[in-house]
Amino acid sequence: MKKLIGIFGFMLFLVFLILEATDRERWGDNLFNNGQRIGLAGILCIGAGLLIITGGVDLSIGSVVGLCAVIFCWLILDLPVLAQKHLGMDIYVPVPLAILGVLLSGIVIGIVNGVMVTYLRVQPFVVTLCGLFIYRGLARSLRGDNVPAIREHVEDLSSFFKGDFLAVPTYIWLLLVLASLVTVFLHMTKYGRYFFAIGSNERAARFSGINVDLYKILAYVFCSLFAAIYAVMYVIHYNTVQPSNTGNFLELYAIAGAVLGGCSLRGGEGTTVGMLIGASILVMLPTLANMWGVRDTLEPTIIGGALLACAVLDEFLRSRSKT
Amino acid sequence: MLQQIDVRMPPLLTATGICKAFPGVRALENVRLQIESGEILAVVGENGAGKSTLMKILAGVYTPDAGVIELDGRPVAIRSVKDAGRLGVTLIHQELNLAGHLDIAGNIFLGREPTWGGPLRLLDRGFMDDAASAIMRRLGLLASPRRLVQDLSIGQQQLVEIARALSLKSRLLILDEPTSSLTDSETTLLFTVLSELKADGISILYISHRLKEVESIADRVTVLRDGRNAGELQRHEINHNGIVQLMVGREVKQFYQRSRGDGARQAAVISVRGLRWEKSQRGIDLDIAPGEIVSLAGLMGAGRTELAETLFGIRKMAAGTVAIDGKLLRIRRPKDAINAGVFLVPEDRRVDGLILSDSVKHNTSLASLSLLSRFGIMQRSREETLASAMCERFNIRTPTTAQMVGNLSGGNQQKVVLAKWLSRTPRLLILDEPTRGIDVGAKSEIYALMDALAHSGAAILMISSDLEEILGMSDRVLVMHQGNLAGSIDREALSEEAIMHLATGGGAHL
Ligand SMILES: Nc1ncnc2c1ncn2[C@@H]1O[C@H](COP(=O)(O)OP(=O)(O)OP(=O)(O)O)[C@@H](O)[C@H]1O
Ligand SMILES: [Mg+2]
Numbered sequence: 143m144k145k146l147i148g149i150f151g152f153m154l155f156l157v158f159l160i161l162e163a164t165d166r167e168r169w170g171d172n173l174f175n176n177g178q179r180i181g182l183a184g185i186l187c188i189g190a191g192l193l194i195i196t197g198g199v200d201l202s203i204g205s206v207v208g209l210c211a212v213i214f215c216w217l218i219l220d221l222p223v224l225a226q227k228h229l230g231m232d233i234y235v236p237v238p239l240a241i242l243g244v245l246l247s248g249i250v251i252g253i254v255n256g257v258m259v260t261y262l263r264v265q266p267f268v269v270t271l272c273g274l275f276i277y278r279g280l281a282r283s284l285r286g287d288n289v290p291a292i293r294e295h296v297e298d299l300s301s302f303f304k305g306d307f308l309a310v311p312t313y314i315w316l317l318l319v320l321a322s323l324v325t326v327f328l329h330m331t332k333y334g335r336y337f338f339a340i341g342s343n344e345r346a347a348r349f350s351g352i353n354v355d356l357y358k359i360l361a362y363v364f365c366s367l368f369a370a371i372y373a374v375m376y377v378i379h380y381n382t383v384q385p386s387n388t389g390n391f392l393e394l395y396a397i398a399g400a401v402l403g404g405c406s407l408r409g410g411e412g413t414t415v416g417m418l419i420g421a422s423i424l425v426m427l428p429t430l431a432n433m434w435g436v437r438d439t440l441e442p443t444i445i446g447g448a449l450l451a452c453a454v455l456d457e458f459l460r461s462r463s464k465t
Numbered sequence: 466m467l468q469q470i471d472v473r474m475p476p477l478l479t480a481t482g483i484c485k486a487f488p489g490v491r492a493l494e495n496v497r498l499q500i501e502s503g504e505i506l507a508v509v510g511e512n513g514a515g516k517s518t519l520m521k522i523l524a525g526v527y528t529p530d531a532g533v534i535e536l537d538g539r540p541v542a543i544r545s546v547k548d549a550g551r552l553g554v555t556l557i558h559q560e561l562n563l564a565g566h567l568d569i570a571g572n573i574f575l576g577r578e579p580t581w582g583g584p585l586r587l588l589d590r591g592f593m594d595d596a597a598s599a600i601m602r603r604l605g606l607l608a609s610p611r612r613l614v615q616d617l618s619i620g621q622q623q624l625v626e627i628a629r630a631l632s633l634k635s636r637l638l639i640l641d642e643p644t645s646s647l648t649d650s651e652t653t654l655l656f657t658v659l660s661e662l663k664a665d666g667i668s669i670l671y672i673s674h675r676l677k678e679v680e681s682i683a684d685r686v687t688v689l690r691d692g693r694n695a696g697e698l699q700r701h702e703i704n705h706n707g708i709v710q711l712m713v714g715r716e717v718k719q720f721y722q723r724s725r726g727d728g729a730r731q732a733a734v735i736s737v738r739g740l741r742w743e744k745s746q747r748g749i750d751l752d753i754a755p756g757e758i759v760s761l762a763g764l765m766g767a768g769r770t771e772l773a774e775t776l777f778g779i780r781k782m783a784a785g786t787v788a789i790d791g792k793l794l795r796i797r798r799p800k801d802a803i804n805a806g807v808f809l810v811p812e813d814r815r816v817d818g819l820i821l822s823d824s825v826k827h828n829t830s831l832a833s834l835s836l837l838s839r840f841g842i843m844q845r846s847r848e849e850t851l852a853s854a855m856c857e858r859f860n861i862r863t864p865t866t867a868q869m870v871g872n873l874s875g876g877n878q879q880k881v882v883l884a885k886w887l888s889r890t891p892r893l894l895i896l897d898e899p900t901r902g903i904d905v906g907a908k909s910e911i912y913a914l915m916d917a918l919a920h921s922g923a924a925i926l927m928i929s930s931d932l933e934e935i936l937g938m939s940d941r942v943l944v945m946h947q948g949n950l951a952g953s954i955d956r957e958a959l960s961e962e963a964i965m966h967l968a969t970g971g972g973a974h975l
Contacts, residue, residue, distance in 0.1 A: 331841040332834035339831060342820045348779065349817045350832040350885070351803040410822060 145404050145456065146416055153419050156426045163433045174311055176429055178304075181313025182375055184421040186392060187399035188317075188324055189368025191417040194400050195328070196361040197341040197409025198259065198266045202273030203369045203396050206251055207389030209281040210373035214244045215290040215383055237295055241374050248370025249363050251277065256359030274393070282385045293381040300378050313375070317418070320371070325414040337361065341409030391442075398449050399424045423448070475538030477502045477668050478523070478554075478637055483532035485518055487872065489864030492518040493529070493692045500637065503666040505659065507679040510689035511712055511904040512876025513862035516672050519689070520639045523670075524556030525549035553636035557626045559645060559875065559902075560815070565615030569606075570597035572614050573629045600628045604658050618765065620651030627658065631667075638662065639670040642875065644678060645901050648765050648930060656682055674876070674904050676705050677933070688712055713906045720909050721937030722916045723758070731755050732791060734924035735776075735807070735893050740785035742775045746948045748785060753893065753924040758915060760935040761928045762964045763945035769928045770812050772945070773895045776926075777809040778802045789892060803832070806892025810882055810899055812928070818882035821871035825863050826852040828870050829884050836889070855884035860907060875902045887914065894918060897928045912938060932961050946970050 164172050186203060193200055217240040225231045235243075251273075258269040293300075303312045328334040336357045339347040348354050372392075377383055397407075403420025405412035427448055428441040436444070476499050485493040493515045500506045508516050521527045523534065525543045533540055536552055543549050549556070563572050570593045571578075579589040579596075597610040606624045608617070614625060623643060630638055644652045659669055659682065673679055679686060686698040688711040696711040734755050739748035749772065753759050761769045774780040776787065778796040787794050789805045796802050802809070811817035819828050829852045830837055837848050852866040859880040863873055870881055879902050886894070896915075900908045915938065919925055929935050935942060942954045944967035952967040 326842075330843055332838045332843055333841060335827070335831070335834055335843065338823070339820060342822055343816075345817050346820050346831075348799060349777075349809065349811050351799040352831075353798060353800055410820075 144459075146413065146419075149403065149416065149419050149423065149452075153422050153426070156423060156430060160426060160430050160433065163430065174306070176425055177311040178313045179425045180422050181311055181315075181317045182372065182379070183395065183399060183425050184317040184418055185320060185368050185372045185375065186396035187403065187417045187421040187424070188321060188414065189365040189372075190393070190396035191400035191403065191405045191412050191414070191420075192324065192328070192337070192368075193361045193365040194397070194405040194407060195341050195409065195412045196337050196358055197344065198358060198361055198365075199270065199397065199407065200255065200273075200362065200365045201267065201270040201393050202251075202255065202277055203365065203393035204389040204391055205274050205277035205281065205393075206248065206366050206369040207373045207376065207392055208383070208385060208387075209251075209277045209284075210244050210247055210370040211377050211383040211388055212281045212284050212385050213247050214240055214374060214377050215292055216285050217243050218292055218295050219290055220285055237299065244374050245367060245370050248367045248373075251370075252363030252366030253359060255366065256362035259362065260355040260358050270393075278386075281388075284385070287385055289382055289384055291382050292377065296378050296381060300381060303375070303378055316375070320368075321414050321418055328414060333357070333360075338410055341411070343410075395424060395445070398445060402449060402452055474502065475535075476500060477504075477537065479535045479538075480519075480523065481533050481535075483519065483522060483534075484530045485515075485522060485527060486530055489868070491692055493522075495693065496532075496689065497694055498523075498687060500668050500670060502636070502668055503663050505663055505669045505671055505682055505684050507671045507673065507683035507686045508689065509673070509676070509679060509686060509708055509712060510695070512880070512902075512907060513874040514689040514712075515692040516689055517641055517874060520556055520641055520670065520672065523549070523637075524554055524639060526556070550633055550635075553634060554639070555630035555633060555635040555637070556639040556641065557623070557630065557643065559642045561619075561622050561626055563614045563622055563625060566613065568611045568613050569601065569608065569617075569625055569628075570594050570610035572625055573597050573600065573610075573632050575629070596632065597628070600631050603631070603661070604628055605654060618651070620647050620654065623647070623651075623655065624658065627662075631662075635667070637668045637670065639672075641672045642674070642902055643671075644673060644675060649932065652678070674902060674908075675931075676708055676905065679703070679708065680705065690714065709905055712904065720905070720912070721934075722909070722913045723938055723940075724916060724920065734790060736788045736791075737776070738786050740772075740775065740787065741783045742771055742780050743948065744783060746783075749950050751943065751950070753926060755922040755924055756919045757940050758919050758925045758927060758938055760939040760942045761926060761945060762932070762935055762942050763951075763968050765930070767945040767968065768948040769945050770897055771948075773809055773811075773897050773926070773928060776802065776893075776895060777807060779809075806890075807895070808832075808886045808889065808891045808893070809895045810886050810897060812897035812901075814878055814882045814901075818885070819870050819878060821878075822869060824867045825856065825861065825870055825873070825881055826866040828881050829855050829866075829888065832885050833889055851888055855888055859884050859887075860910070876904055876907065879903050880907060883911065887918075890921075891918070891923050893924045893926065895926045895928075898930065899927065900929075900931070900934065932964060935964065936961065944968050 160172065161169055190200060190203060217235050218237065221235055222233050225233045255269055255273060258264050259266050305312055307315055328337065336352050339352060340354055340357055344354055376388065399420040400412065400417050401407065402423055403416035424445060427444055431440065431444050432438065478500050480498045483493050483496040496519060498519065510516050518527065522529045525546045525548050528544060534543060535541065541552055543552065564575060574593055579592045580586045581589045594610045601610065604624050604627060606621060606628065608621065614622060643655060647655065663669060671683065680703055683703060684700050686703055686708060688695040688708065690712060698707055731754055733752040735753050737749060737751040739750065741748050763769050771780060775782055778799045778801055782796065787796060789807065794801065794805050815821060826848060830848045837844055837851065849866065856863060856866060861880045861884065862877050870878055883899065900911060915925055927938065936959060940956050942959060942964060944951045944964055946968060954963050
């Protein structure tokens, strides 16, 4: 709780500094812009956070984003062509159906990751590290390394999401809806309890009659599903995807956001509110640095430094409160 | 001028006015403790009385809020475990702190390895082995100093800890519930060692809930109650009732309570046929009738915990069948067992029983979440009601149900594990060392509870290394030896000798 208040204070401080460094008439624009990016980043942080709470970790998130984004384009652009050529059928894949297909792909990937970890007893780190390579390769080979453009298909959605509701970016609303669902799941249902129990002491969870394997798989499914949602939003926002690098390093950002927000990599700790705050800090910190004239290229260094400072501070406070 | 010399030696250690508070808990209030050189002082008290906290203060794990500690009559400041070590005070925790992958000598000299070769700092293995052997011989620990610690029994590991303390030239050895996971013969060996150390002038502070042990070994007993001194008994005053009287402030009547029904004539609650979890076993047959309390005796490693875990679905069955109330049951995971009413209170509370970093409330409810939720949504007020009720019923000492379980005293942690399962009604209750670390008063309450459960028709299978407890509570005793059932003894034929005979492989195998 104390930790949560601490990072919340830090986030407000960042907002203050950003506003301070901006001209008054550009406040709105600036906040809106950051809001959009937080809305996107938050999706990944929540997915990663859910998994981290159960004591798992997913290094394949970035590649899953890439693969799912490519699948999205493939479903809309290539599937009709292939059906025409091989089956002589004239089909058309409506966007909602394509989105459903992408989400299903995310779920399948999650199941694969989860089954490897639980039934085949491979370490999560290894399973998802391999996934990082495998899914990227699939993304690049599904329709070649070329860059598709699907502007005309998603134009309506694109303008809808780039807009606002009550002056708040639509992305933020989407994130809030997802976050509310996850909050209810995590903090109000028995399944949420199972997640925390498994992350804190897997053996005790098993001895309490919890089907540990099932819920661990579920956590991987959540993580990949949120990566798939992110992929859909990405394509809607940018109208394209680069199979070779869309999503690169996103797993690290997602994990960083969750950890900044108070999830412990040892498992059993974390809140949705914290994950949202973590995502916000992750977006705003580089923005601020940029405004202060720090070079773009230093962005990863800044994020890494913030995370490290956070971890050191946390350990310091923890050891002080011991005796 | 003739100087007046006080010929009486000052006591080795005197602690006065010790206070220590944790958030919401006053663990110690103005406590006084004194120990002479070469004395064995037992410290007893109910669960949560403050024994462990006091010991941790003497050993520099905690700093007291107030109070003075004097060593040889001079005040000393013990601010860290290192300070305590320098002053010759060593605490041996109940959970042993050894590096399992190092050998015995390596553990004894861990952190202060002797070296040679000047700046090269090469490990002086020869010296290490010799010195370790010398200390080990003194303790009757017959093993090579190169044996890995993880291959030793718990009793032997404890001796390694003591050896380490001796090599540190400790003058005061503190043992916090050292015998709670030892076998009887290991306990006897430990007592021989302690007597010899005492003869060498080493002082020993000894904490235990087994009052028989206290009676046999202590020179003096100090009793704590609710964080204060409740009294002291000299050697000739030490007896069971006297101790209990001071501990709980009243007499505990009727320790073992067993009112037997006529369950044995009814159809069995559980019948097991040809059960194996390893190929090498012969297969276990087992029936328990409603209202029957059956104990499972045997030496450590005889396979008792494995049997319990197999019946509960933690371990995979290799062969055999299990039927509950005549219906065949496929047990693939604990959930299957729980749904059939088979509950297991596991042996190792810190590893299997509890989430130490979570609250008393969440631990109590963890096995009953489905009953405390609707459409998956937790009903928190019902959960809180359950937790408070269980805290009351088991007399769990905690400021609130939101307290972290890891902050409770050892015995109170054990009560939380029991509460977790006894909030539901079992068909077959398997208890693996249920009273480990629990005080006399709470023990008798647990026995009463077992009796009541049996009376209402449940079957109980109790694993215990405490022969007295087995003799007091069982209708029938099954003895295991090397993974197989070695025999069954009815109440009429029950005796310590009969059990030990079978446990050590003396009987014809079934
Ligand atoms: N780190 C801690 N934080 C909060 N409370 C604590 C902590 N350590 C001990 N306590 C509380 O202090 C009291 C005394 O605990 P202590 O462990 O000394 O009892 P004990 O006499 O050793 O009991 P037991 O026989 O069960 O081991 C208990 O009420 C316990 O809950
Ligand atoms: Mg204790």
